[in-house]
Amino acid sequence: MDLFGGSQSVDSADGDKSSCSSSRSVFSKDQITDIFWNEIFLEPPTVSISGESRYLTQLWVSKNDDPKDELYEAENMVWRVRAVLKLLTLREQHVLVQFWLARDVGKHQLLTTLYQPFGLGVANEELCFYRRDSERITFLVDKDHAEEDVSPPARVFRRRLPEWASDLSNYLPKDFQQQDTAIRCNLHGYLSLPVFDSTTSLCIGVIELLMSSKITDFAFEVQQVHKALKTQSLTSPQVSDFTTPNDPNEQRLIELDIVHGILKSVCDSHNLPLAQTWAVSPSTSFVSHDNIIDKTCSSFSTKCIGKVCMSTASLPFYVRDLRVWPFREACKTQHLDKSRSFVGKALLARGTSYCKDVTALSVEDYPLVHNACMSGLTSCFTVFLHSVVDDDEYVLEFFQQLDSKDGGHVSDLVLLDLVQTLKQRVEDVSGFKLGDTSATEFIGSNIQNSVTTRANSLVFETDSSDIESLLAIDTNYEVEATLERSFINLSPPFTSNFSSLTEEVVRRFNLEGKRLRMKYRDEANDWILITCDRDLELAFEERKSLSVRCEVN
Template sequence: MLSLTQLNRNQETDSCPVSMDMFGQTQSVDSTDSDRSSCTSSRSVLSQEHIRKTLWNKIFLEKPKIPSSGELRYLTQLWVSQNEEPQEELYRAENLVPHHRIIEQKIRIVLKLLSFREQHVLVQFWLARVAGKHQLLTTSDQPFGVGVATEELCSYRRDSEQIVFLVDKDHAEEDISPPARVFRRGLPEWTSDLNNYKPKDFPQQDTAIRCNLHGYLSLPVFDSTTSLCIGVIELLMSSKITDFAFEVQQVHKALKTQSLTSPQVSDFTTPNAPNEQRLIELDIVHGILKSVCDSHNLPLAQTWAVSPSTSIVAHEKALQASCSNFNTKCINKDCMSTTSLPFYVRDLRLWPFREACKRQHLDKSRSFVGRALLARGTSYCQDVTELCEEEYPLIHNARMSGLTSCFAVFLHSIAGDDDYVIEFFLPLDSKDGRHVWNLMRTLKHKVEVASRFELGQISPIEFIGPNIKISSTTTANSLAFGADSLDTESLLENVGETDNERDDVIIDAEKSKTIIGAGSHCVKRGRKRKTCSGSIQRAKVEATLDRSFIKLRSLTPFEFLVLKEEVVRRFNLEGKRLRIKYKDEDNDWILITCDVDLALAFETSDRKSISIHCEAD
């Protein structure tokens, strides 16, 4: 161990470069002038005068043990504080170590395990302690670590030691700083640049920026046994970090060694244990994925869901709720995550791809998987590697793994009222659409047997891919999907008969368009156009909802999605689940889920008008 007093005593006899090297600096200085310049710079080792002005006389910094091999030797490990107090020996002898001292010992071990991508870093722990009737959050006399001892880091540390936050439940107005907010909410808070904060939201902002600190991360620390928040780990560094994933994982792994925990990157669950009902449902979903994959020789299946807002980020002078990806790319977006959700890898060569998926969040509004969620239906892509990165950020991983065809379908939990999208990858290098039809039939059967879930609307799948002409035969409650035109004939031979009468739907691709996504390459995509059977001109729809009644008219053939959007608008049903039905010749109510169903509805009337019944919840 080496105290700062001892360090500066050595500095009086040794050259400045040697002293700096003891704190991990690797630079060399040749001339005396360079030595003097280096020692008096804003990032020089602390002078004796500064030491006397601080209360650090009892603080020792323990030198990190640098690994001799492996990646860690290229990273910065912390010089960790060590309080030297005689009472500690008495506590150990009588086996009466106070609880807060036990926590401090654990955190000190945690700090020694951390590694960082830069040297100018400060990590400090804020402990929640009871004082009379109040609960206080303080970093005074608590473990901290520095990548290198500089005047700047010492100055910020000294400023932090003078601050105490009142974090009683009845004092929410005291949440004027990230550590206090993080402790109260149990949610992380971070920013790529401390300039993103308003001064009132970060009182130490001026001090931090003056000390050349910009990247900021604050993580709640939970006791794994009680799930109670015991304090906060605060990290500051000079770099303007855009992705804190590495740092968050480092802290989480180190805390785990001491039976402590904190949120993980892309962690779908909260630190509290998931409820038993949800665990049962997720286990059932896993069983469904495994059964379908084994039945159809599929290499991989996984589950996606909207990632909850589990962190706070300072962005553009405002505090905003964000997902737990700790990446600036996720700010202001509704993200989908597959972490902590059921998956099944049948082909173990695809394990790296699955790991990449766990680290990646998808934009719900633009991604391929998100399309199935928003439509509460299905989506099929013949080759995901031809999409742009905005639509499928995992295209490079898919290419490396040899994955192409992908099918996604919406799944709703009835009891838990949770929404998921399950994603199936067809056999490697397979572009045969017959797999999708057979897969869907098996999946539908498995979900019905499970009884706890319901699939999304079984409608013509939105086809996403290159310019391809598609022709398929479908029925109400059946499936139409994209397939290579060369496979159309064989596809039709294998669809098989269903319980309902069949009707034809022709799906043609429009002229291919070149789409350029931000930060992505250009790809050509054909978009489908659905045409209802028959010639429907001056069509009229009469719709009822409870006791309300509206009339809709169109000079062109109705498309289901257009009709649905108009019904939602006219009945003011935004955000609600809408079901549209019509009566067939047998006076039975038939659910309309696609253009084909709508065409059948017109076929039962005079091709010019239909009456539909709407339900919403």
């Protein structure tokens, strides 16, 4: 019988049982004999699947071969885990999934996979051999035997946190007891997840996945396992899950409700399509890389290794325009690098940042750039928010309305009004403090080449001369600046950009250390605030000689 593209032998006594056999062998004769010394009987996939799932791999799941449990199979954990394995659809065909159960034996607690359910994507000698090798191993996992942590399943059970590796050769032999066997069996990608009983919140065992591919992102596999476990009232950490398997405490729920209220109030007041909350993603899993086992975030992606990530999963959000719902869904599964993203810059500065066009950023700086393009989102304003009670730090992110007359860009007055609304809303609730709103960081097409408006000066964060030349305004315009009854005249190079103009006005009027505001009167006879090079450029579009009124606080 030809299954999974390989030669399989079927037990003549039962047509739905398959025993391991293959036309290809990488083992010696004695090893093959060991494999078949006790035949492995598997049930073929029985769950009907459709859509894209039909292109994925379903598992051949083991029969229960522990005689003493047969009478109680429908009531015990074996039955529930077997049901989980039957629901899994995985990307890899050369895959082994097995369950390690924690059992109390006398005064000790043992972790074993003997007589426990397992599944194979394809029943070949390599996977069968590794399975039999696993059955011979037992770990002491009670707290008095920490020295038994010589393999991921034992560590995962103790820590109650996942462990994974894109290639298990990244482990040192002392950290993976079966490493040599796994490599000989052509197994590389590795994932081990703790399994909790949803009713008791107790960790009852570990699900282990091994596959031939060197996986750089286990998000899909983790989600598949989590969904299948849920059908049996079991659970395991999710991808980008901000919370722990246990329910968050009551105080935190109250805190998150307050943040949601702030987001909703601001969006409704300013007709914004989307607002969401970001925070540093806690280290909730372990990864083996470069022969070191390090803590990392819960994205299960090699892109996040060694980085401090920000996540919006399980945090408050408000979608006012359903056209941006797909963008919100993409944000839930995407982590941002704290050191590169404009969201992270607001957190680091404990202040505010504004990006005129997120779609102009590079994918490295903003991995969600393509999602923003598809949803029609451009301008984005972020602000730091601190919870005084729990000492939690958040960044609130607001996107400008779609199809706006100014192309989705926020004017300075609108931005100022938005900040004032935020201030008022945060003041109306207790336990929160808004970040420094007197300094807004303006993010350009390259985050490393961003500029910051602070009180009365524009500070460049890089020595690059490209920025100055990019923002430079024609070395022919003149400015007359007035402060109360005093006035000064300025000409190039001081009028070439906002930074030069501001610095010279501060110097000439002796305003060092004071907050300076400069305004000009437009054709409609309204006073317009100048805060950046673009404002100055717009002012010069109307006239080459500009009169500016200066104000200080």
